[in-house]
Amino acid sequence: MILGILSEKNQDKRVSLLPEQADTLIKKSVSVWIEKGAGINAFADDKVYAEKQVVLQDRNTLLSQSDLLLSIHPLSESEIGLLKPGQVIVGVFQPLFNKALMQQLAEKQITLFSLDMIPRTTRAQSMDVLSSQANIAGYRAVLLAATLFPRYFPMFMTAAGSIPPAKVLIIGAGVAGLQAIATARRLGAVVEVSDTRPAVKEEVMSLGAKFIEVEGAADASKAGGYAVEQSEEFKQRQQQRLAESVAKSDIVITTAQIPGKKAPLLITESMLNSMKPGSVIIDLAASTGGNVFGTQNNATIVHNGVTIMGNSNLAADMPWDASKLYGKNVLNFLQLLIDKEGGLHLNFEDDLVKGCCITHAGQVVHERVV
Structure with a gap:
């Protein structure tokens, strides 16, 4: 053969x-x-x-x-x-x-x-290309954000004054999101995490991040570890909670995707306008439409002083x-x-x-x- x-x-x-x-x-x-x-x-x-x-x-x-x-x-x-x-x-x-x-x-x-x-079963873990590549993508996303961000990630206290730590929001606590949490924490950032699956809260907190809870999420226990479509009522509550976190965040990394469907739009234009100039967003869902208003796949744009990088293939870097x-x-x-x-x-x-x-x-x- x-x-x-x-x-x-x-x-x-x-x-x-x-x-x-x-x-x-x-x-x-x-x-x-x-x-x-x-x-x-x-x-x-x-x-x-x-x-x-x-x-x-x-x-x-x-x-x-x-x-x-x-x-x-x-x-x-x-x-x-x-x-x-x-x-x-x-x-x-x-x-x-x-x-x-x-x-x-x-x-x-x-x-x-x-x-x-490939089915997401224990036996298939050694063949799970999505997980192995997402792990790299989550790591790369944080490093790219750090290079684009015009400030430090960790807190510094110097004779010239104190520098507060960067505030990082990660949307989606799958494989990419969890690696992004770990990498951002290692760099000294303060991290918040949003995910529609309450079951990931414990894992998020074990990595030193704060979990944003939104009540009323659809049951994802039978979706093989993937996210599922949510109700309109839940989406509205999620957006209200996200809007608060986005406004105070310096870095946002989005990873939310639903197999076979367009990526959910989670960060709206009004949310972008609430962010501080110099803030950075890395959208890992760009190839399926993106989680962020205005995202362009394989491109970096600036919206109202906020840098938005759309890239769903960071593992290739x-x-x-x-x-x-x-x-x-x-x-x-x-x-x-x-x-x-x-x-x-x-x-x-x-x-x-x-x-x-x-x-x-x-x-x-x-x-x-x-």
């Missing part, structure tokens, strides 16, 4: 497998090919791959001849045209937002496994560790698809294999994408 590793586009510096991870598959009799230059931005050049017996190829050859393809991001329409029927692709294709693309892959007889759809963690997630998942002889074995009786399979045998097979 030939496994192909494509290089990433759109300024994403990651690579699906690092050389030592590719070597693990080669030892299982898998032929591993990689697009020339795919690992350079992750500090793994072609020479290192070649030393591990990985074959360097051009992109078109990989697309047309690989049995199993690794691509973090979706392929273009023209690239899908080069694929051969029966190929297997593993990546993060956001199928809930790309249903037309899923249909196109199905018509091409492609089997797609999108790891952002730390390509070495991001690639290492992502590659380990992929490698763990591939163990479910590759048998002891190095051949493909698609066991749809396995709940993890079935749970993230989007297209197979000419059909869109995932119940949430159909």
Whole structure:
């Protein structure tokens, strides 16, 4: 079997497998090919791959001849045209937002496994690409905010006077939010946290942050750890409470997303206008519409003296560790698809294999994408 590793586009510096991870598959009799230059931005050049017996190829050859393809991001329409029927692709294709693309892959007889759809179970933790990359994004968000913010994060008491600590508001206490809390606290900031799930309060407080409580949240216990849609009444109460916190915050980091839906707008224009000039917002939900009024994905704007950075792919700015963690997630998942002889074995009786399979045998097979 030939496994192909494509290089990433759109300024994403990651690579699906690092050389030592590719070597693990080669030892299982898998032929591993990689697009020339795919690992350079992750500090793994072609020479290192070649030393591990990985074959360097051009992109078109990989697309047309690989049995199993690794691509973090979706392929273009023209690239899908080069694929051969029966190929297997593993990546993060956001199928809930790309249903037309899923249909196109199905018509091409492609089997797609999108790891952002893997069931959130204990067994799947080692394959959870969303969590491994969100952890990095939360860390990077705070560091970026610190560089954009025109003041210190920690409190300083000097002969020239005292500097108060920065006030940080983090919206969403998922993996990214929790890492952002920990990083902001390590830098000496005072941190408040808003989340619709009361169950995260204890974890937030254990990291040294204050939890903003809003009564009446919808039960998210059956949503697999994800946020759920809230009632209009709750949204109004949440906005009133958030408005108070936003007005006194120096830094706001937003991470709130609902799978398959537009990101909820949590910070309105009037809230932005209440913030002090020089304040900074990092919106990690920018790719699905953003949590902040005026957010533009992959852009930094200034609104009434407030800097707003929209970026949902901050993990790509730390390509070495991001690639290492992502590659380990992929490698763990591939163990479910590759048998002891190095051949493909698609066991749809396995709940993890079935749970993230989007297209197979000419059909869109995932119940949430159909």
